[in-house]
Amino acid sequence: MDVKIALIGKTNAGKTTIFNTVTGRNEPIGNYMFTTQNPVSGTTYVTSPCVHKEFGVIDNPINSKCIDGWRYIPIEITDLPGLIKGASFGRGLGTRFLSQAMNADAFIHVVDASGSIDEDGRIAEPGTGDPYRDYQEIEGEIVQWYKNLLENNLDKIIKKIEATKNEQEAINTVYEALAGVKITKQHILQTLEEMHMSIYELRSITDEKLWKFAAILREVSKPTLVVANKMDIPTAEIGFKNLKDKIKDKIIVPVSANLELQLRRAEQKGIVRYNPAEENFLVEDSSKLSKDEKKAIDFFNKFLIREMMRAGTQFALNVGVFKLLRMNVVYPVADPKKLSDKKGNVLPDAYLLPDGSTVKDLAEMIHSELAGGLLYAIDVRTGLRLPPTYRIKDRDVLHLVSAARKSK
Ligand SMILES: Nc1nc2c(ncn2[C@@H]2O[C@H](COP(=O)(O)OP(=O)(O)O)[C@@H](O)[C@H]2O)c(=O)[nH]1
Ligand SMILES: [Mg+2]
Secondary structure: OEEEEEEOOOOOOOHHHHHHHHHOOOOOOOOOOOOOOOOEEEEEEEEEEHHHHHHHOOOOOOEEEOOOOOOOEEEEEEOOOOOOOHHHOOOOOOOHHHHHHHHEEEEEEEEEEEOOOOOOOOOOOOOOOOHHHHHHHHHHHHHHHHHHHHHHHHHHHHHHHHHOOOHHHHHHHHHHHHHHHOOOOOHHHHHHHOOOOOOOHHHHHHHHHHHHHHHHHHHHOEEEEEEEOOOOOHHHHHHHHHHHHHHOOOOOEEEOOHHHHHHHHHHOOOOEEEEEEOEEEEEEOOOHHOOOHHHHHHHHHHHHHOOOOOOOOOHHHHHHHHOOOOOEEEOOOOOOOOEEEEOOOOOOOOEEEEEEOOOOOOOHHHHHHHHHHHHHHEEOOOOOOOOOOOOOOOHHHHHHHHOOOOOO
16 A cells, blocks of 8 residues: 555665665665665655644644654655666576565665766775766666566467457456566556557567567656765766766756765754755754764755755655655545544544545545445535545545445
């Protein structure tokens, strides 16, 4: 049910540092190869202005948190073992990682923008590495993995395609063969459309065309955001510019995971606080700041925020969930007058639903019984009755009415 984001990227790019920063966890960070041996998942949050102010109520969040007027809505983040060139053929940790990555709804591709790692991900002199090459190699590995997956299933798919004259049915067979890796029918349709090809062409597809098919399928099935990490190292400025010049089709967010990790630890001690409205850190008690912490704050707020504009891991997560995955926030309530659940918790839950989801989809997400007897929803803001086909808008507060009276 949770939205899942996976961190991908070359080994030593800073994935685990980012994971620890956003989850508050303490997984081993290392400057040696493959510190992370197995995928680790944790909870982090995206932020959206909470509706409680608008309704003039004090809320008691259950599934989420409300801090300074911001709803922190949980998502799942996975840190995956480092990739290197050749992984799709078993090099390094190989395909063990890749099949795990497929559970995600979106990727954050972490790149060492400072060029402090070599081609194989070993720590090197800053500026000697090539961030764009790292990015391309990892993307290449993922496309290759998709291609392998298609190839391994191609005989099966072709047999099924040949058994039917119905194009929709033929498309279904492809998607069924790939359903284990979160590829939907919509993804297949979109890929065919962008390729200007019919599903029947898979029967005699060239190697080159299959690569292109895999590349497009990878793009549509795993929307991806690029994080340019290690911005605290001076050589990263050039690396970041270079990435922006060469990667035109993706959002690139500058980050310094190391500094942010320090600031998040200071946050846990109550010395600073992240401020989602301005995407910067506020100092709560400057007398308690260590010299390093002060430097980290200055760098984050002045350089990253003022000069680079929009930066940081929280911004990256929000962009991933709200822009790439186009999620809306919805607040279901059992009692439309008190805006509460049955126990009296006001605005208890905030859910993420992809744009285009309906009242019916929300009901299904909450409870299948509720969906079965669903009659309509009440828009708590206006008091209007909304049909099950109503498309939910961001920050809707809805009361679902079902014949089964299982309303939440
Ligand atoms: N200077 C600097 N070093 C970083 C940053 N992020 C990570 N590192 C260092 O890069 C190395 C690899 O980090 P890690 O998170 O283990 O990378 P992973 O292999 O991608 O998980 C460690 O020595 C980190 O301390 C950063 O923002 N700035
Ligand atoms: Mg790691």
